[in-house]
Amino acid sequence: MSRPVTDKQFRALIENSGDGLALIAADGSILYASPPGARILGRDAITSIGRPALDLVHAQDLSRACTFCQRLRQTPGTSPSCQVRVQHQDGSWRWLEITASNLLDDPGVGAIVTNFRDISERKQAEEEHGQALARTHAARNAAETAAERLRAIQTITDAALGYLTLDESLRELLSRTRIVLAGDAAAILLLQEEQRQLTFRAVQGLDTAATNAVPLDDDIVGRIAKEGKPLIFEDLAELERGNPALKQRIRSLLGAPLLAEGDVIGVVFVGTASLCRFSEEDLRLLQLVADRAATVIEHARLFDQVRAGRERAQNLSQQLLEAQEAERRRLARELHDEIGQALTAVKLNLQGVQRAADPAIAGRLDESVAIVDRALQQVRNLSLDLRPSMLDDLGLVSALRWYLDKQAQRAGFVGEFVAGPMAIRAPANLETACFRVAQEALTNIVRHAKAKHVRMELREAGGELSLFIRDDGVGFDVAAARQRAVGGGSLGLLGMQERVVLSRGRIDIQSAAGRGTEIHVRLPLVPTLPPLERRSRRREP
Structure with a gap:
């Protein structure tokens, strides 16, 4: 059976508790503070009596404490809690978690009973x-x-830009940069040193009046070029000088120089219509754009130089081939007209002498006539090899058929020639190129292939002249032959490729040891630009 708790036991329980206990009067003053409560606040329990409890609460927590007290008065019988800072005797502030019960109406208590603990830690x-x-x-x-930022950098430095033309690349760079930097306008300008000015190459968000040439003494874009470093202009309105049209459209601007091998070749900038505080990170990102744009521009310039050099080389090769064909035509004509006629006259004279000659020398005259016949045939063959007259007179189909039959008889293979209908006769230079390629291919077959059957097809389709040559010979390693051609060997293969390229065509050679060879040549009947020139023309403004 339990015994009632004595006053001494109850006092011991309160005085040795880890929590503090206090009784608060209706006016908010302290009626009683337990020794543990006094120790929590570093105060004497006796001196705390009569002091308003809210005087100890931190000013920032006072409103919350008053709300807590008001709620406590309005809901007797409940035990709400709150957390506030209360001042310690040493001046520091301790966080207390307070739980209170309104027992003001209890005659035996007549106070608000509060239990609190230090929760500062x-x-x-x-x-x-x-x-x-x-x-x-x-x-x-x-x-x-x-x-x-990384995604932005990856977007700006996307390798796909390398497949665009110069102006397309610059426009795409500006578009992506405006999105990343939230700009209203952007531009790339290139330096014209001889005029001492910068000209707009790519522009977005600016009207025509703002895109006139900018002198190098300009306080905005010109300054970036002169100083050769990225700059931020927080408010263009504060500048006394500068492009007025640019200042009217743009309020804040950041720009960076385009550098190629340490030299300034232009400027890129991004601007906003309202005031904007660009960061150093924005400036670093724009410099990345500038470096990318400078690389694209420099590559384009190098590309143009390569294109110009290639065009000069192609023009020179074309002139050499034309001169070679003209010289062959002249030699063929002289062999046929001059030497051929002279040998024919010698033959006729010898035959005249034969009719009246002494039988003793008839044998020698017969031999001389035979020698002249062989010389005439050799002259005719040489003349035809240099420039077959039927190519000019009868066209490509007749010339190819004749040459294939001739080589077949000489080498002992079976030749098959197939020609499709031709809507129009090809240009003379194209017929010459096609015949020379076929001539070189058949020469290689006779010399190396040991073929038993050779098929040649000539067709016109899709605006192209298509020549197809196939043999069943021993074949060869195409890659190795091309490598030898680079080193000065396999000149026949190199000559075929050069003629096709100069005619703006394509050549495909398929071969392998023991599997014969297939050569497919496509020559455009309508003149076209080579790939390099097509790309360069697209760059022209």
């Missing part, structure tokens, strides 16, 4: 945890920002 731990969470959140935000 817990609050400090919570604060440190909150700070750690804030740091984690900030780090996550920084990582996300860095990831966004």
Whole structure:
């Protein structure tokens, strides 16, 4: 059977508790503070009596404490809680967790009973945890920002830009840069040193009046070029000088120089219509754009130089081939007209002498006539090899059929020639190129292939002249032959490729040891530009 708790036991329980206990009067003054409560606040329990409890509460927590007291008075019988900072005797502030019960109407108590404990360490731990969470959140935000920047950099430096023309690449760079930097306008200008000015090459978000040439003494774009470093202009309205049309359209601007091997070749800038505080990170990103644009521009210039050199080389090769064909035509004509006629006259004279000659020398005259016949045939063959007259007179189909039959008889293979209907006769230079390619291919077959059957097809389709030659010979290693051609060997293969390229055509050679050879040549009947020139023409404004 339980015994009632004595006053001494109850006092011992209160005085040795870890929590503080206080009785608050209806007017908010302290009626009683337990010794543990006094120790929590570093105060004497006796001197605390009669003092308003709210006097100890931190000013920032006073409103919350008053609301707590008001709610406590309005809901007797409940035990709400709150957390406030209360001043310690040493002047420091301690966090207390207070639980109270309104027993003002209880005749035996007549007070608000409060139980409180020091939770300063817990609050400090919570604060440190909150700070750690804030740091984690900030780090996550920084990582996300860095990831966004990385995506922006990847967007700007996308390798796909390399497949665009110069102007297309610059426009795409500006478009992506405006999106990343949230700009209203952007432009790329190139330096014209002889005129001491910058001219707009790519523009977005600016009207025509703002895109006139900019002198190097300009306080905005010209300054970036002169100083050769990226700059931020927070408010263009504060500048006394500068392009008026540009200042009217743009309020804040950041720009960076385009550098090629350390030399300024232009400027890129991004601007906003309203005031904007660009960051150093924005400036670094724009410099990345500038470096990318400078690389694209420099590559384009090198490309133009290569194109010009290639065009000069092609023109020279074309002139050499034309001169060669003209010289062959002249030699063929002289062999046929001059030497051929002279040998024919010698033959006729010898035959005249034969009719009246002494039988003793008839044998020698017969031999001389035979020698002249062989010389005439050799002259005719040489003349035809140099330039077959039927190519000019009868056209490509007749010339190819004749040459295939001739080589077949000489080498002992079976020749098959197939020609499709031709809507129109091809240009003379194209017929010459096609015949020379076929001539070189058949020469290689006779010399190396040991073929038993050779098929040649000539067709017109899709605006192209198509020549197809196939043999069943021993074949060869095409890659190795091309490598030898680069080193000065296999000149026949190199000559075929050069003629086709100069005619703006394509050649495909398929071969392997023991599997014969297939050569497919496509020559455009309508003159076209080569790939390099097509791309360069697209760059022209």
